[in-house]
Amino acid sequence: MAEPGRPGEDELIARYFRPLAGEGAFQLLDDAATIRPPAGRDLVLTTDALVAGVHFFPDDPPDAIGWKALAVNLSDLAAKGAEPIGFLLSLALPPDWTPDFMAGFSAGLGDCAARGGCALLGGDTVRTPGPLTLSITALGAVPPGGTVLRTGARAGDLVFVSGEIGDAALGLRLRLDPSLGARLDPAARDCLLDRYLRPRPRQALAPVLLAHANGGMDVSDGLVGDATKMARASGRGLRIDLDRAPLSDAGRALIASDPALFEVAMTGGDDYEILCAVAPARAEAFRAAAAAQSVPVAEIGVITDGPDIAFIAGGAPARFARGSFSHF
Amino acid sequence: MAEPGRPGEDELIARYFRPLAGEGAFQLLDDAATIRPPAGRDLVLTTDALVAGVHFFPDDPPDAIGWKALAVNLSDLAAKGAEPIGFLLSLALPPDWTPDFMAGFSAGLGDCAARGGCALLGGDTVRTPGPLTLSITALGAVPPGGTVLRTGARAGDLVFVSGEIGDAALGLRLRLDPSLGARLDPAARDCLLDRYLRPRPRQALAPVLLAHANGGMDVSDGLVGDATKMARASGRGLRIDLDRAPLSDAGRALIASDPALFEVAMTGGDDYEILCAVAPARAEAFRAAAAAQSVPVAEIGVITDGPDIAFIAGGAPARFARGSFSHF
Known part of the structure; x- marks a missing residue:
C-alpha cells in the first residue's frame, strides 16, 4: 500500500521497471511474459538470489546492488556459453525502502541489462519484514547440445581462468577494514572496492567457451573451491599452480603487504571470472579466440585422472583453512 | 555452512531437491539448466515471490508452503493458456530451518510439480537473517501468439470466473480468528482452511482459454480488484453482478453467519481461480469446453466500452472499503 512520498506497487513498477521492459514483457502489465525462443537453440536458465547483509552491504550504492543482482546471473550464462535473452526479477522490499534507493537500483540494473544485451521480461514485487532480498532468473540461448557444463572436464585438459583472481x-x-586501504594508493584501493561492488560478467568469452572448452563454470565462490567443484563434478582430479593464478597490480600490492591475504584472494569468492577446461590440442585456438575478444586468460593447471585435488603455492602443496566461500 | 544435525548446501540440494529435478537440470550439479523449448511454441514466463509472515504463516504445514509456492505460479501459467514446462526455485532460508521443514516443503513442492506435469530445473539456496523467502519462476508453452492476455478483453465480452470465489x-x-469456526460444521471449516493453504491451479482451463477467451488472468488479489485490473488493462469498463459470483457451500454458510464477510470473499484474494472475457458468440463453446474439463464456470458480468467499473450486489451498486488485496 502506498505511503506518503512513496508509490504503490503499480506506480513503483511503472516508474522504475517499465523503462527496462523488453519485447514480450507486455509493459509489465500482465502476470506473465511471452517470448519466442530463438529457433533451433537450447535455452539456458539460471537463478541467483542476493540478500542484504549476506551478499551485499545494505549501504552499498543502490546502483551497484542493481548491477550486481543481474551481473552474477549473466556470469553464469557466460560460463555456460550462452547469449543472454532476458531476465525476471523478484524483489522483496523492506519497510524502509526509499524512492532514491529504487531509482539507483533500477538504474544499475538497467545499465547491466543494456551492457548485457538483455531486457527485463517480468517479475514480482512484494514486501518483507526482513532484509532486501532479490532473485533474478536469467535466460540465454546456446546451439543445441552446446551448453558448457561443469561436468565436462576431461583428464589431461588444461585449466584456464580469465581476468584476475x-x-x-x-x-x-578493504570494505570491512578500511585501514587496510592505507597500504595502497587510492586508485588501487578503489579498483579493488569496485571489483567487489560491480562484477563484470565475462560475456565476451561465451562463444570462445562454446567453440573450445570441454567444461566450465564461473568463479563465484573462490578459485580453490570452484576448481575443486569442477574437477569433482567431472569425476576427475586436478593440479592447480596458484602461483600462476592471475593477480591485478592492486591485488598483488595488497597481498605484498600481508602474505596471508593470498589465501583470501584464492578462496574468497565474488570473482565472477571464468574457469574452464580445454583439451591441449585446442589450447592455442582457445588463447587466440580469447585474445580476439580482448579477454586475458591464464593457464593455471591440469585436470587429472583423479581423484587427487592438488593446489600448489610457492612450489609446495597449499593448505587453506577453508576451501571455498559459501553464501549459504 | 553445515551445523550439527543439518546438512550443508550441497547435501540439502541432494537430499531435498535432486529428487524433483527434471531433464535438463543436470541433477542440479551445474549453475544452470538447459532445455530445448518445444518447437514452434512461445514460452510464457512468470515469477511469484512468497515471504513468511506476509504470504503464508510461518507455522503453516511445510508441505502446504511448498505446494503453494509453485501453485501460485502454475495458476498464472494456466490463466495465460500455457502448459507448464518447468520451474526454478530461489530459496532464502532463515537460521532456524530444520530438516523436518525441508522434508515437508520439498514433498509439497514435489506433489504440486507432479500434479502440474512440470519438473524442477534449477535454483539457488541462500541464507537470510530474515523470514523464509521463496521465489519461483515457472515456464510454460503456448502456440505462437496464443498467450491469453490481461489486456485482451473487448467491449461486449462476457466475464466468466471459475470454481468458487x-x-x-x-x-x-478462520485462521486468524479460530472462534469463527464454531459457526460451521468441521468439514466446512476444514474446506475453507484448505482452500487458503493449498490453492489448486486451474490448469485444465488452459486449453479452454486458448480456444475461446479474448482475455484472462488468475484471481489472486480478490475478484473485485482483479476484474477491475483486467478491464482497465484492456482499456474498457465492466459491470459485474457479484450476486452471481459462485460461492461454495462452506463459504455461503460462513457469509450467512455474518453478511459483512461477503466483502471479504469478493475482495480478499488467494482464490487462484480464472477470470476471463469471452465473446458472446463463443460463450456456449467456452461453457461446453470447461464442462468437458470438469471445471465449473460462472458468467458474472460483461465488459463495457468503459470507463465505468460497476459491481452490483443485492441489486445495488456495491461499495467496498478496499477494492483488492495487495501483498505489497
Missing part, C-alpha cells in the same frame, strides 16, 4: 575478495576486506 | 479469504479469516 581475488580482487573482489580483497575489496571486501 | 472467496473460500481462501474466508479460510484466512
Whole structure:
C-alpha cells in the first residue's frame, strides 16, 4: 500500500521497471511474459538470489546492488556459453525502502541489462519484514547440445581462468577494514572496492567457451573451491599452480603487504571470472579466440585422472583453512 | 555452512531437491539448466515471490508452503493458456530451518510439480537473517501468439470466473480468528482452511482459454480488484453482478453467519481461480469446453466500452472499503 512520498506497487513498477521492459514483457502489465525462443537453440536458465547483509552491504550504492543482482546471473550464462535473452526479477522490499534507493537500483540494473544485451521480461514485487532480498532468473540461448557444463572436464585438459583472481575478495576486506586501504594508493584501493561492488560478467568469452572448452563454470565462490567443484563434478582430479593464478597490480600490492591475504584472494569468492577446461590440442585456438575478444586468460593447471585435488603455492602443496566461500 | 544435525548446501540440494529435478537440470550439479523449448511454441514466463509472515504463516504445514509456492505460479501459467514446462526455485532460508521443514516443503513442492506435469530445473539456496523467502519462476508453452492476455478483453465480452470465489479469504479469516469456526460444521471449516493453504491451479482451463477467451488472468488479489485490473488493462469498463459470483457451500454458510464477510470473499484474494472475457458468440463453446474439463464456470458480468467499473450486489451498486488485496 502506498505511503506518503512513496508509490504503490503499480506506480513503483511503472516508474522504475517499465523503462527496462523488453519485447514480450507486455509493459509489465500482465502476470506473465511471452517470448519466442530463438529457433533451433537450447535455452539456458539460471537463478541467483542476493540478500542484504549476506551478499551485499545494505549501504552499498543502490546502483551497484542493481548491477550486481543481474551481473552474477549473466556470469553464469557466460560460463555456460550462452547469449543472454532476458531476465525476471523478484524483489522483496523492506519497510524502509526509499524512492532514491529504487531509482539507483533500477538504474544499475538497467545499465547491466543494456551492457548485457538483455531486457527485463517480468517479475514480482512484494514486501518483507526482513532484509532486501532479490532473485533474478536469467535466460540465454546456446546451439543445441552446446551448453558448457561443469561436468565436462576431461583428464589431461588444461585449466584456464580469465581476468584476475581475488580482487573482489580483497575489496571486501578493504570494505570491512578500511585501514587496510592505507597500504595502497587510492586508485588501487578503489579498483579493488569496485571489483567487489560491480562484477563484470565475462560475456565476451561465451562463444570462445562454446567453440573450445570441454567444461566450465564461473568463479563465484573462490578459485580453490570452484576448481575443486569442477574437477569433482567431472569425476576427475586436478593440479592447480596458484602461483600462476592471475593477480591485478592492486591485488598483488595488497597481498605484498600481508602474505596471508593470498589465501583470501584464492578462496574468497565474488570473482565472477571464468574457469574452464580445454583439451591441449585446442589450447592455442582457445588463447587466440580469447585474445580476439580482448579477454586475458591464464593457464593455471591440469585436470587429472583423479581423484587427487592438488593446489600448489610457492612450489609446495597449499593448505587453506577453508576451501571455498559459501553464501549459504 | 553445515551445523550439527543439518546438512550443508550441497547435501540439502541432494537430499531435498535432486529428487524433483527434471531433464535438463543436470541433477542440479551445474549453475544452470538447459532445455530445448518445444518447437514452434512461445514460452510464457512468470515469477511469484512468497515471504513468511506476509504470504503464508510461518507455522503453516511445510508441505502446504511448498505446494503453494509453485501453485501460485502454475495458476498464472494456466490463466495465460500455457502448459507448464518447468520451474526454478530461489530459496532464502532463515537460521532456524530444520530438516523436518525441508522434508515437508520439498514433498509439497514435489506433489504440486507432479500434479502440474512440470519438473524442477534449477535454483539457488541462500541464507537470510530474515523470514523464509521463496521465489519461483515457472515456464510454460503456448502456440505462437496464443498467450491469453490481461489486456485482451473487448467491449461486449462476457466475464466468466471459475470454481468458487472467496473460500481462501474466508479460510484466512478462520485462521486468524479460530472462534469463527464454531459457526460451521468441521468439514466446512476444514474446506475453507484448505482452500487458503493449498490453492489448486486451474490448469485444465488452459486449453479452454486458448480456444475461446479474448482475455484472462488468475484471481489472486480478490475478484473485485482483479476484474477491475483486467478491464482497465484492456482499456474498457465492466459491470459485474457479484450476486452471481459462485460461492461454495462452506463459504455461503460462513457469509450467512455474518453478511459483512461477503466483502471479504469478493475482495480478499488467494482464490487462484480464472477470470476471463469471452465473446458472446463463443460463450456456449467456452461453457461446453470447461464442462468437458470438469471445471465449473460462472458468467458474472460483461465488459463495457468503459470507463465505468460497476459491481452490483443485492441489486445495488456495491461499495467496498478496499477494492483488492495487495501483498505489497
